[in-house]
Amino acid sequence: MSRARASRVTLVVALLVGTLAGSAVVPARAEDDAAVAARAALVEAARGKDAGKVAAALEATDALVGPGGTFPTRADLADWLGALPKEVAALDVVKVRRAWLYVAGKRGQDAIPLLDAALASDPTNTLYRAYLGEAKRQVGDLSGAMEAWLAALKAGAPDEQVLPSVRRLVYDLHQERARDPKDALPRYATVAAPLLAVRRLPDVEEALYDWLVYDALAARPDVARGTSLRVEAVRHVAVAATGPVAEGDRTRIARKALEAGLVVRALEKAPEGLPTAFDLFAQAVRLGQVAGADGHEVPEALTALAEAALAKGRFVLAGAMARRRLAISDSPAARGVLEQVPADVGD
Amino acid sequence: MRTPWFLLAGLAVLSGLPGAVRAEDAPPAPGRRVPSADVGKPYVGIRWERDFDAGMRRAAKEGRGVYLCENGRIEEGESGTTRLWRAYQGADLGAATAGLVGFVVNATAHGTKPVGGEEVCERYGCGTCAAHRAASAYVMARFSADQTIVSPSHFLLDPDGNTVYQGEYMQSALAAPDLEAWFVKLSPRLALRSVWGTRELRTTALTKTESVPKLAALATAWIATKDPLAPAGVVAAIELETDDARRKALFAALATAGHEALPVIWDAVDGVATDPDVDRAATAAWMALALRVHGEFGAWATARAMVRTSDRTFADRLGEGAAARAEELGDSPAQAGVFLSLAEAVAYDFARRAALHADPTPYADRIRRSVQAKLWPAGRARRALAWLGEKTPTGAPPTTRDDLRRSIVEPDGAPIAPAQLVRYLADPVEEIRVAAAVALRRAGDPAGADVLLKAMEDPVEGPEVRWALTKLAGDDRGDTAGAWEEFVRAGGAK
Numbered sequence: 095m096s097r098a099r100a101s102r103v104t105l106v107v108a109l110l111v112g113t114l115a116g117s118a119v120v121p122a123r124a125e126d127d128a129a130v131a132a133r134a135a136l137v138e139a140a141r142g143k144d145a146g147k148v149a150a151a152l153e154a155t156d157a158l159v160g161p162g163g164t165f166p167t168r169a170d171l172a173d174w175l176g177a178l179p180k181e182v183a184a185l186d187v188v189k190v191r192r193a194w195l196y197v198a199g200k201r202g203q204d205a206i207p208l209l210d211a212a213l214a215s216d217p218t219n220t221l222y223r224a225y226l227g228e229a230k231r232q233v234g235d236l237s238g239a240m241e242a243w244l245a246a247l248k249a250g251a252p253d254e255q256v257l258p259s260v261r262r263l264v265y266d267l268h269q270e271r272a273r274d275p276k277d278a279l280p281r282y283a284t285v286a287a288p289l290l291a292v293r294r295l296p297d298v299e300e301a302l303y304d305w306l307v308y309d310a311l312a313a314r315p316d317v318a319r320g321t322s323l324r325v326e327a328v329r330h331v332a333v334a335a336t337g338p339v340a341e342g343d344r345t346r347i348a349r350k351a352l353e354a355g356l357v358v359r360a361l362e363k364a365p366e367g368l369p370t371a372f373d374l375f376a377q378a379v380r381l382g383q384v385a386g387a388d389g390h391e392v393p394e395a396l397t398a399l400a401e402a403a404l405a406k407g408r409f410v411l412a413g414a415m416a417r418r419r420l421a422i423s424d425s426p427a428a429r430g431v432l433e434q435v436p437a438d439v440g441d
Numbered sequence: 442m443r444t445p446w447f448l449l450a451g452l453a454v455l456s457g458l459p460g461a462v463r464a465e466d467a468p469p470a471p472g473r474r475v476p477s478a479d480v481g482k483p484y485v486g487i488r489w490e491r492d493f494d495a496g497m498r499r500a501a502k503e504g505r506g507v508y509l510c511e512n513g514r515i516e517e518g519e520s521g522t523t524r525l526w527r528a529y530q531g532a533d534l535g536a537a538t539a540g541l542v543g544f545v546v547n548a549t550a551h552g553t554k555p556v557g558g559e560e561v562c563e564r565y566g567c568g569t570c571a572a573h574r575a576a577s578a579y580v581m582a583r584f585s586a587d588q589t590i591v592s593p594s595h596f597l598l599d600p601d602g603n604t605v606y607q608g609e610y611m612q613s614a615l616a617a618p619d620l621e622a623w624f625v626k627l628s629p630r631l632a633l634r635s636v637w638g639t640r641e642l643r644t645t646a647l648t649k650t651e652s653v654p655k656l657a658a659l660a661t662a663w664i665a666t667k668d669p670l671a672p673a674g675v676v677a678a679i680e681l682e683t684d685d686a687r688r689k690a691l692f693a694a695l696a697t698a699g700h701e702a703l704p705v706i707w708d709a710v711d712g713v714a715t716d717p718d719v720d721r722a723a724t725a726a727w728m729a730l731a732l733r734v735h736g737e738f739g740a741w742a743t744a745r746a747m748v749r750t751s752d753r754t755f756a757d758r759l760g761e762g763a764a765a766r767a768e769e770l771g772d773s774p775a776q777a778g779v780f781l782s783l784a785e786a787v788a789y790d791f792a793r794r795a796a797l798h799a800d801p802t803p804y805a806d807r808i809r810r811s812v813q814a815k816l817w818p819a820g821r822a823r824r825a826l827a828w829l830g831e832k833t834p835t836g837a838p839p840t841t842r843d844d845l846r847r848s849i850v851e852p853d854g855a856p857i858a859p860a861q862l863v864r865y866l867a868d869p870v871e872e873i874r875v876a877a878a879v880a881l882r883r884a885g886d887p888a889g890a891d892v893l894l895k896a897m898e899d900p901v902e903g904p905e906v907r908w909a910l911t912k913l914a915g916d917d918r919g920d921t922a923g924a925w926e927e928f929v930r931a932g933g934a935k
């Protein structure tokens with residue numbers, strides 16, 4: 095290729111790159127009449143130092159956002175607010191508004207400096223911390239996000255400020271789990287651990303259990319990985335099964351606790367800190383209990399607990415559970431337990 | 442030319458040769474005509490469930506076994522279909538599985554056809570595709586280690602979901618007598634109810650035969666046929682019989698059934714062992730039968746009756762019967778099991794009467810040996826030895842949660858100090874808190890009253906707390922916290 099031809103190709107490529115790069119930058123949008131009016135209202139309110147009017151004027155700008163509107167996205171509105179005269183843009187209320195607009199517009203990177211500044215002057219503001227967590231989630235700083243949410247909760251943030259974002263993070267990571275390394279637990283199962291250690295989220299814990307059990311099945315024939323995923327699943331369902339459980343969820347969770355107990359029972363050596371099969375079966379028995387009746391929604395759990403109690407030498411409990419099981423229907427396993435219970439024990 | 446996988450499978454099945462067809466080997470060929478059930482004829486084969494979850498729940502609640510028949514990979518071709526028909530759709534199989542919950546296991550969806558007012562899977566003529574696909578997911582999750590499975594395979598679960606049988610290839614499909622035998626083992630109560638219908642001629646003959654010798658001969662002959670339902674039929678007849686001589690004849694016949702009779706006599710034997718004084722003659726008869734049928738079970742029940750009867754002479758008579766049976770069993774694990782149960786009953790009686798009516802040494806020796814022979818868990822032996830006044834200290838501080846709990850409720854040496862017990866009331870583990878509260882109350886200290894009252898209402902901890910308090914109070918005040926509150930909070934000696 096001649097030098098002249100090479101130069102032409104270089105020029106064309108450079109022009110093309112320049113064009114593409116230019117198109118990637120959203121050009122500042124010319125203000126329309128509505129924006130001009132909004133700007134005037136904000137400036138007037140700021141000059142009048144009337145907080146109520148500023149808030150109202152900010153609120154009114156929301157109407158300018160939307161497809162075909164002055165600002166296609168909330169982030170565009172945030173950009174515009176930041177470009178307003180200093181007397182408006184420098185107001186804390188405007189900065190915080192912009193931060194929220196960036197978060198809502200999925201441009202967390204632009205929200206972070208605004209929120210850091212806001213928190214420097216108001217460190218106990220739980221809402222700012224919750225926004226900061228969401229902004230960090232958007233930029234992929236997952237540990238930073240979790241840290242911010244934890245700080246928000248510790249500062250007394252109500253659940254609705256924080257937990258929807260946590261749920262979103264976990265569910266998003268589950269969607270992306272194909273990208274996770276295969277020699278470690280999936281990120282969806284671990285990312286929220288610091289928060290789950292201090293705040294009980296039974297719906298998230300149950301979802302984690304379901305997903306991990308599914309992934310354990312899909313991991314076959316890799317026994318070690320399957321076991322590792324199941325063990326992690328057990329930890330999550332144990333939390334879901336402990337503490338208050340909504341009436342309509344009891345039987346479902348009881349069945350999962352029973353399944354988890356069977357997983358633990360099958361382990362040759364349970365990892366340190368893993369809930370015991372006995373405890374999981376006990377929770378299954380509690381949750382499967384029919385209020386005000388002798389029946390049970392998960393009779394198999396009674397048998398499993400009877401067997402676990404027998405292994406622990408808790409003969410009275412073993413006998414009681416086996417007899418409750420047999421009061422419901424035939425169970426060769428429950429009969430087997432009773433035959434191992436000392437003669438003096440029981441009714 | 443490559444031979445189609447289904448043809449190979451069909452040939453292998455028909456020739457009886459092993460021919461594993463694995464789920465991932467090849468997908469079913471698309472568009473092939475699938476032979477389907479002749480829905481014009483009444484369906485008489487194994488009833489396949491319409492809903493998997495509902496079927497599994499029903500099995501547990503009604504005490505039924507679950508029969509899972511995986512055959513998804515011999516889906517196509519006339520030979521495979523014919524084989525399926527033979528394996529699952531005979532009238533004898535339909536009758537033999539009436540007491541089970543049956544699932545055909547197949548991951549493929551088929552068309553549907555209306556039969557008797559409901560839509561059924563056209564492939565099987567019974568049940569639904571949703572159910573057999575859900576059953577397939579269950580079987581793959583539970584029985585496949587590598588996401589493949591030999592097809593066909595067969596699995597039988599007990600009412601609690603434990604696997605009691607599994608086999609591969611078509612020859613693993615259970616025949617009607619096998620299915621009936623499993624039905625009796627897994628669901629003896631249902632067997633006792635259904636035998637009047639399924640063996641109407643036999644059971645009617647037992648009830649209508651007037652001559653006692655003839656009745657004994659009929660019952661014995663029926664049992665000798667090895668009909669799996671024969672022991673159930675004889676027990677059902679015993680339950681209706683009021684004449685002593687006829688009952689005795691039926692008991693004698695039943696004794697010839699051996700272990701096969703155990704499931705169907707279990708409830709009756711347990712019932713009289715639990716309340717032995719209601720009808721001591723009946724108790725003695727059932728205990729003798731139980732010892733004949735299954736020595737160790739009979740001895741367990743006899744020991745139970747011995748510690749519950751208020752008549753010491755009767756208890757001794759029961760014990761002599763068990764000892765005589767043990768001698769007949771000769772030197773065997775069964776004999777050791779019988780003697781061990783007797784030793785436990787004697788040890789308990791020794792403790793209860795607080796007076797030596799026999800030298801406990803041989804019993805203690807037997808109990809100690811049981812641990813070495815692994816006939817009993819150490820905890821059970823320790824308990825029996827304690828009745829004989831023998832402590833078996835482990836000599837080591839508790840290292841596990843179970844050890845700690847035992848050291849609280851059954852201290853090997855000196856009881857744990859109350860101050861330490863009070864600290865255990867705040868333990869994160871509930872069973873430790875409850876054990877500490879029980880130990881405190883035994884010591885006359887009401888500090889654990891709140892723990893005890895909360896535990897009383899708990900389905901897990903409640904039964905043991907009630908049992909411990911009943912022993913302490915000398916009477917059972919019920920299963921509510923309110924009934925025990927005064928006693929629990931009072932403290933002091935009973």
